[in-house]
Amino acid sequence: MTRALALVLLLAGCEPGPRSFEAPLVLGGASVPAERLNLGEVVYMQRCRGCHGQHGRGDGQYASSMQPRPADLTSGEYPRLGATGGALPTDAQLRDAIVRGVDGTNMGPQPLTGEPLEAVIAYVKTLAPVWREPR
Numbered sequence: 001m002t003r004a005l006a007l008v009l010l011l012a013g014c015e016p017g018p019r020s021f022e023a024p025l026v027l028g029g030a031s032v033p034a035e036r037l038n039l040g041e042v043v044y045m046q047r048c049r050g051c052h053g054q055h056g057r058g059d060g061q062y063a064s065s066m067q068p069r070p071a072d073l074t075s076g077e078y079p080r081l082g083a084t085g086g087a088l089p090t091d092a093q094l095r096d097a098i099v100r101g102v103d104g105t106n107m108g109p110q111p112l113t114g115e116p117l118e119a120v121i122a123y124v125k126t127l128a129p130v131w132r133e134p135r
């Protein structure tokens with residue numbers, strides 16, 4: 001994370017405290033640096049947790065009033081992105097869903113670009129074990 005961004009997050013009061021990731025992870029066959037995953041976690045907790053839940057199970061604090069319910073991001077299935085049965089979505093498909101929102105659901109466009117956007121895409125992959133399988 002750049003120092004400026006760290007400062008912004010700190011001032012916004014959303015520093016999550018201890019960093020969850022200390023080493024790179026291979027996700028969907030690509031190595032992702034810990035720094036990117038830690039930023040992704042901050043962004044997720046700020047922008048996605050309320051709906052998708054602390055651990056991505058689709059059980060955030062606002063979830064029960066929604067129809068359809070927020071996606072369970074631990075399942076490794078992404079029906080809205082056309083990725084089911086073990087097929088994984090591309091980063092472009094994930095980016096699209098986040099930036100444009102998901103039609104016909106409560107998930108509106110998320111105001112993310114640049115590194116915070118790429119970081120939350122990477123972090124979402126840590127929620128589902130399927131991304132850690134060898135590709």
Ligand code: HEC
Pocket residue numbers: 044047048049050051052066068069070071077078079080081082094097098102105106107108110120121124
């Ligand atoms: C206002 C609630 C809300 C917020 C905020 C939200 N989502 Fe969603 N999300 C949903 C709902 C509802 C769906 C659609 C679930 C369905 O169609 O079964 C969804 C679907 C998705 C999908 C597609 C899953 C699939 O089944 O194909 C992804 C990926 C996703 N969200 C990631 C994110 C990420 C990452 C963030 C934060 C940057 C985020 N969402 C923020 C409610 C939300």
